[in-house]
Amino acid sequence: MSLTSDDAQLARLGYKQEFKRHFTPLEVFGLSFSIIGIFPSIASVLVYALPNGGPVALVWGWAVCSVFLMFITMALAELGSAAPTSGGLYYWTHKFAPERCKNLLAWICAYSNTIGNIASVASVDWGCALQLMAAVSIGTDMAFVPTTGQTFGLYAALLCCHGVVASMATKVLARMQKVCIALNVLLCLAIIIAVPAATPTEFKNTARYAFGGFANLYGWPNGFAFILSFLAPLWTIGAFDSSVHISEEATNANIAVPWAMMGACAIAGVLGWGINVALAFCMGTDIAGIMSNPIGQPMATILFNSLGKKGTLAVWSIVVFVQFTMGADMATTCSRQIFAFSRDGGLPLSRYLYRMNRHTHTPVNCVWFACAVALLLGLLAFAGPLAIGAIFTLVVTGQYVAYSIPIACRFLGGAPWAPGPFSLVRLGLPVALAALAWMAFSIAILVFPTTPAPTAADMNYTVVVMGGWLLLCVAYYYLPRYGGVHWFVGPVANVVVPAASDAASETEKDAADRYGETFERG
Template sequence: MADSDVKHVFPSASTMGSKLENFSPRLSTGETETADQLLENLGYKPELLRNRSTLQVAFMSFVLASIPYGLATTLIFPLVGGGPVNIIWGWVAVSLITVCVAASLGEITSVYPTAGGVYYQAFMLAPANWRRVASWTCGWLYVVGNITITLSVNFGTTLFFVGCINVFEKEPGVGVLEGSNYQVFLLFVAVTLLCNAVSALGNKWLPWLDTAAIFWTFAGVIAMMVTILAIAKNGRHDAKYVFGKFENSSGWPDGWSFCVGLLHAAYATSSTGMIISMCEEVQKPSIQVPKAMVATVFINTFAGLLFLIPIVFVLPNIQGLILLPQPVPAIITSAVGSPGGAIGLLIPLMVLALLCGVGVTTASSRCTWAFARDGAIPGSRWWMKVNRRLDVPLNAMMLCMVVEIVLGLIYFGSTAAFNAFSGVGVICLTASYATPIAISMFTGRKQVKTGNFYLGKFGYFLNIVSIAWSLLALPLFCMPLSIPVTATTANYAPVVFVAATAISSIWYWAWGHKNYAGPPVQGQHQHNQ
């Protein structure tokens, strides 16, 4: 790719001042050749435009998590699990754990920076006699996790929009939008189509959209924080309540209830490793992506506290909030005292919700394309194609979109569908992240010593924390939020997880064990469609 190509995509980069020079997407031909040569050494032909800088990678990673939107849509979990303590300290605890996961993945990604991400890493790190099974299993977890997280983001956006619209009421307690199943589903389809259209048609502008998103986020959060604390129509709690009040509404024992409420924070941070799928679209992936993953966790943690602490200070009665599918619009309305003021504060979150949908749509399409490129998905010859005009893997993107819309039909059978989508996404992504980390640790961490992000002996501690968290998360997020369980409150995440596992296992038995050779090694392309 020549300099002129990139200048055409970003014509005004050179005019934005010296302060932006550090993350200008322009790069020299030499830098491109170095990154592309590294990719070819890993066995792949460069096919995507490298138009993202270090900060833009970090900003996209931030948008994938979309704090505070990701925390707003799942606030019901800690409200039921433990109230203020679960909201604040659960977020801090999971954020600290996520630093360990991001750093552990960063070490490995600095050695193997491809769009295949964790499944490629699992293949390269595992002993030869079981590397194919390891990469196959990890790859399917990664793809299913990406698709279901994308689905849950767009579905969460839909439910959040309904909640925001219903700050306007026809009569006390009755919103202007009924929010029937068919209305929710149609709005979900519209959100999904919009996010796919922006991701496909506006690919060259996405780095700048991600950059704008981070400033938009902090401006919106600060405006919200100042306004709700200043007005506080129904009063403010004291610090003892905000940081020390534990209120279990789940029916589980207190300790387990707190843990189940951690899905809130785990959902918001589950996108940590999704940014690896963008490795083939950045200038220096072995350096930029690891730094971006770790740096984003700290940005997210700060943004999350900036959002959550003011919310808890003005929290209305929890027992009333837990009856709502989306409590945040009600909390904001209660604090400012008027639906007009509330919607004004909620608009930044609504915009961020759509930006998050675009981000996860982009990341999920890349990981699906990469897995298809190695012949692991039925119909790989079709899904591995890159649309040269748009410079995106359009077929893979459309495959993800269709799967998401079909899974969205579950909502007609259970209003707890969103919980299932978010739960299975967290389970699959957490397990996929843990796979290369565990393999690396149990094989003596030999390969990561050659990377640009090697953490030395401290890396063992980070790996152990990451693996321990994964072992807790897998059963934890299969649990229902509260007991006793009914058909409408059951957690269907295990059902979706088992179904995905069954499909991947049957495909491996029917085709994979004879034909799947794994990712290409040492420049030898082994695409097996």
């Protein structure tokens, strides 16, 4: 049977076609754009921007971050165009890293990518749970104040719902994306237009305040407080690799993937800036009051002040629904990355995770594995009201470690560089250097605690969680006899293209014996 161009390209990368290619280029963009989920994401992390700069953080912090985030996106887009496979980051690492360290670097990259993606699922669903609880509080005129246990229970229910959705057939998931695009764009435009039009005079701010007002509620020096506010745009405009992980379900993947990444980042940057400017003009000046309001969500409080109870509930219902679709799409892309790493034997339960459901042709086991680990991360909420913030910073730090490794390895003298249809040509190195510098800077600032003198309740647990995860994955790699150093060889081909080889290599035969897989021969 003849292969399509996408299937042939995947075969040249070493893998047989196991997914159904139902995602069109527009739908690949839709998934990336949906996962960013501009307004719901801003609503989820506004709690980190307002007390660390107020209007200045909203407007100028967002603008600064958006520029540098495009450098990261372009560097990854170039790699995604050259080798579009669900493994993505660790596949590129192993291909381009120096021979002596490629296995270890690919291992660290894959585990960082895994925890970053799972933390993304956890943070999106936790944000959705908080938004639903805020809606109940508004609907009951603040008579209902949710407990941590109630919020966690709702969070667990959302994870189960997203597990079901992400397990559906690829065709169903693909068709959802057009609706997601429309809802996200319309919601952003509605906020930018409706909130300024409806806001009472007492909550409207002058241009001087909107573009230059500063608030600092946590005690850091003003300059550093402004930098700490970067968590909001860094978390909102992220998951650049989401389109890469569904590349084996996409048509024209080497073109669709890079343009989906860059298009989603650029549009999110522009629309997000417009939303933040609208908020800066319409939120009043009592930022401490917004943060301490019984509603429990700063964004919901701002909307309540501008639109009233009924208007807020109407808008908030759409916000919650869009956030729900974000969680479903994030669970989908997370499961594909786990499937790809399991295909190469990298995870402890690879034998069970590397299975395709015969009815939906999707990796259902990987979906539920991601949801189960995300549920465990949610237990951080019981450590204190600010401890759950670790899953938001864990998203950024985990992903940035995973992004940095292949971007750097691209220039370290591994396999010769063969660009895809999208190439930065001579700009590749300066763009990569800018991206690497920004990610190193971001990781450094995101491990700082909320206040200069933290207690156990308001400590930033990102160092503990991310550091512990990296230590465990390295310890597992070097574990005597059973560690990855004894058997992990990076990406393992499960199909051989005739032009490349007449027979499977010994490595491939070993892998076939290890996982009980029958390799396709050309």
